[in-house]
Amino acid sequence: MSRNVSQTRVTLVTIAAWTVGFLIFFPILWTILMSFKTEGDAIKTPIEMLTSSWTLESYHEVQERSDYFRHFWNSVVISLGSTLVALIIAIPAAWSMAFVPGKRTKDLLMWMLSTKMMPAVGVLVPMYLMFRDFGLLDSRLGLVGVLTLINLPIVVWMLYTYFKEIPGEILEAARMDGASLRSEILYVLTPMAVPGIASTMLLNVILAWNEAFWTLQLTTSKAAPLTQFIASYSSPEGLFYAKLSAASTMAIAPILILGWFSQKQLVRGLTFGAVK
Amino acid sequence: MATAQSRTAARLMVSPAVILLFLWMIVPLGMTIYFSFLRYNLLNPGMETFAGFDNYYYFLTNAAFWDALGNTLTLVLGVLAITVIGGVLLALLLDQPFRGQGIVRVMVIAPFFVMPTVSALVWKNMFMNPVNGMFAHIAKFFGLQPFDFLAHAPLASIILIVAWQWLPFATLILLTALQSLDREQQEAAEMDGAGALSRFWYLTVPHLTRSITVVVLIQTIFLLSVFAEILVTTNGGPGTASTNIPYLVYAQSLLAFDVGGGSAGGIVAVILANIVAFFLMRMIGKNLEA
Numbered sequence: 001m002s003r004n005v006s007q008t009r010v011t012l013v014t015i016a017a018w019t020v021g022f023l024i025f026f027p028i029l030w031t032i033l034m035s036f037k038t039e040g041d042a043i044k045t046p047i048e049m050l051t052s053s054w055t056l057e058s059y060h061e062v063q064e065r066s067d068y069f070r071h072f073w074n075s076v077v078i079s080l081g082s083t084l085v086a087l088i089i090a091i092p093a094a095w096s097m098a099f100v101p102g103k104r105t106k107d108l109l110m111w112m113l114s115t116k117m118m119p120a121v122g123v124l125v126p127m128y129l130m131f132r133d134f135g136l137l138d139s140r141l142g143l144v145g146v147l148t149l150i151n152l153p154i155v156v157w158m159l160y161t162y163f164k165e166i167p168g169e170i171l172e173a174a175r176m177d178g179a180s181l182r183s184e185i186l187y188v189l190t191p192m193a194v195p196g197i198a199s200t201m202l203l204n205v206i207l208a209w210n211e212a213f214w215t216l217q218l219t220t221s222k223a224a225p226l227t228q229f230i231a232s233y234s235s236p237e238g239l240f241y242a243k244l245s246a247a248s249t250m251a252i253a254p255i256l257i258l259g260w261f262s263q264k265q266l267v268r269g270l271t272f273g274a275v276k
Numbered sequence: 277m278a279t280a281q282s283r284t285a286a287r288l289m290v291s292p293a294v295i296l297l298f299l300w301m302i303v304p305l306g307m308t309i310y311f312s313f314l315r316y317n318l319l320n321p322g323m324e325t326f327a328g329f330d331n332y333y334y335f336l337t338n339a340a341f342w343d344a345l346g347n348t349l350t351l352v353l354g355v356l357a358i359t360v361i362g363g364v365l366l367a368l369l370l371d372q373p374f375r376g377q378g379i380v381r382v383m384v385i386a387p388f389f390v391m392p393t394v395s396a397l398v399w400k401n402m403f404m405n406p407v408n409g410m411f412a413h414i415a416k417f418f419g420l421q422p423f424d425f426l427a428h429a430p431l432a433s434i435i436l437i438v439a440w441q442w443l444p445f446a447t448l449i450l451l452t453a454l455q456s457l458d459r460e461q462q463e464a465a466e467m468d469g470a471g472a473l474s475r476f477w478y479l480t481v482p483h484l485t486r487s488i489t490v491v492v493l494i495q496t497i498f499l500l501s502v503f504a505e506i507l508v509t510t511n512g513g514p515g516t517a518s519t520n521i522p523y524l525v526y527a528q529s530l531l532a533f534d535v536g537g538g539s540a541g542g543i544v545a546v547i548l549a550n551i552v553a554f555f556l557m558r559m560i561g562k563n564l565e566a
Contacts, residue, residue: 014374020366024443025383028390030410031398043408045417089296092289100286108294110557115301117553119501121525122546125539126307128530149300156293181282210391212504213522217530227504230393234400234508241401241408248394259389260382267452270445271490 028252035059035245042241058246065243066229068250075225075251077140078215079208082147083201086155089148091197094159095189099171109160112153120213131218140223143215147208154207155200158269162196199265202258206266209255226251305546311539318533331540335528341541343516344524347431348548351520352499354435355442356492362439363446363491364484370447371454388444392504399437400426400509430510430518437505442498446491453487454480493556500549521545 022029034042034049041052062068097105127146128137136142166189174188212227219228230251233244259266315327335341370380387395403410404425412422425433457480465475503522506512512519512527519527525545529538 009372010374013369013372014376017369017372017374017380018376020369021380021383024440025386027395027398027403027440028386030402031394034402045413046410089293093293096286096289100282102283102286108290112293112297114553114557115297117497117549117556118301118305119522119542119545119549121501121503121522122542122549123304123308124525124542125311125529125535126304129307129535130304149296152293152297181285206389210389212392213501216393216504216507217526227391227393230391230397231504231508233397234393244397244401248398252390252394255389255391256386259385263381263385263448266385266388266445267449270494271449 028256031245032249034242035249037242037245039240039242042245058242059250062243062247062250066232066247068229068247071224071226071229072250074140074219074223075209075227078143078147078223078225079205081140081144082151082208083155083204085144085148086152086204087197087201090152090155090159091193094156094163095185095193097156098160098163098166099168109157112156116150116153124217127214128217136218138219138221138223143218143223143225146214146218147211150211150214151204151207154269155204158200158203158265159193159196161268162200163193165196166192199262200269202262203265203269206255206259206262308539308542308546311535312543314536314539316535316539318535327536331536332544335537335540335544340516340519340524341521341544344519344521347516347518348500348520350431351435351438351502352496354432355439355499356495358435358439359442359446359495360488360491362443363450364488366443366447367450367454368480370451385444385448387440388442388448390441392441393508395441396437396505396508399433399440404433426510427514430514434502434505434509434518437509438499438502442495445495449491450484450487453484457483489559493552493559496552497549497556500545500552521548 035058036054036056037049037052038055038057041049044052097109131137131142134142136145170188170192171184174184179188209225210227212231215225215227216231219225230244230247233240233247312331313327313329314324315330316324366384370377370384374380390398401409406412406422406424406427409422411425415422423429462475462479465479470478501522502520503526506518506520506523507526510518512523516524521541522545525538525541528534528541532538
């Protein structure tokens, strides 16, 4: 009908969307650009900064002065460790709730969710004291434990919503064919459940990687993950913009990449299946 | 259908998760309640005495608590207003056909994946710093006096930083909801002569209401416990200008070593969060039935 009008409209929307997207992304882009500058150039006016020469100096310095890779490794161990432990506990639970639902399954799920509503400060003091008394302060083991418990309700819920979508008839057919419970789980359910488990894992690694209450409260240096490492830049000495940018870029890059793959799961996981 | 054997197996499989979460909920919370009735300072260990409701009395009558409560509410409501209104507008924009949808989506969602300490420090130094920040450079370019955001408008600055982190979340969820909108219904309304505005008001808005409720409730849970952003930008200051309840509890228990007072504050925070949680649970419970 009016092809020209709709073409104009597409162009206008394209311009508007790209402008807004660029503005929202700009702080991240700017940080990445600044990380390739010298400290002297980083504090110049934006145009002078952009036109100055590029260097990897800040990356070298961040690694040498504050041992970035140790913190990176702590983040990897803590986020992956807590996700894996949570999965080991949650998979059987979600499986049984999805396939052998009882009268109280719904209440149980709601109760699990309600543990997530407890604000962390409510238990800060006893957690801190228990960690101190058991020698867990500044240990990766302690953080893996806490983050497992924090994310467990989300893991159970996400897995439950995925498992729910596996048709029950397939299980009954397998049973009729004489499959035992063990082979039913191993050969029928597992292959169908793998995508859901992978998505759950991805989202929870992201959440654990960025967790910034317990990681800040319960670590100081030895077990400090990247959240704590970056927080140490809050009281800097001397010129530090380029180094802060380099450290920030390295801290967010792995998760930005993972995150872009998990947009859909993010919606589902964070709304507990209420929006799909 | 399910045999007795599989039912027993199911119960066994669900129990580790239930037991762990039960302990996680009951042990530390029980200890917090216990501590909140003690006169207990980490500097004088072994001197704990029963304090009755004194800790609650001092915590609730302290001017800092009311400041923190006000700041907490301002922070939650401010961020909610920005992210919900911005999120609806952005979702409506991104729902239109345009070139490069995938790339724009990736750019818009990115801030959500930035860890809180990074986003707070990037905004604090690279943008809001009154000497070398981007905003100061822009102000100087136009011959204006640079504004010291975190010193003169600390809470508003923190709201801006937190809103930047949560806008992608709201946008993404509202966009997902918009995409499940019934196109045929829209077309039918259009054919019947409904204008763009009335289609938005009578079809889109009611469709989005549920998602907006979900966004509001989930964000509220997270926003009630904003901590890292305050720790690395203002340390709650100047004075108590940007102290919220989590930061106040942290300061009282781990900076002032007042375990009793901090615990009382923690319980107050739990009660506040429960009021919100009550509504959230009802909402999600309804969806579960549908």
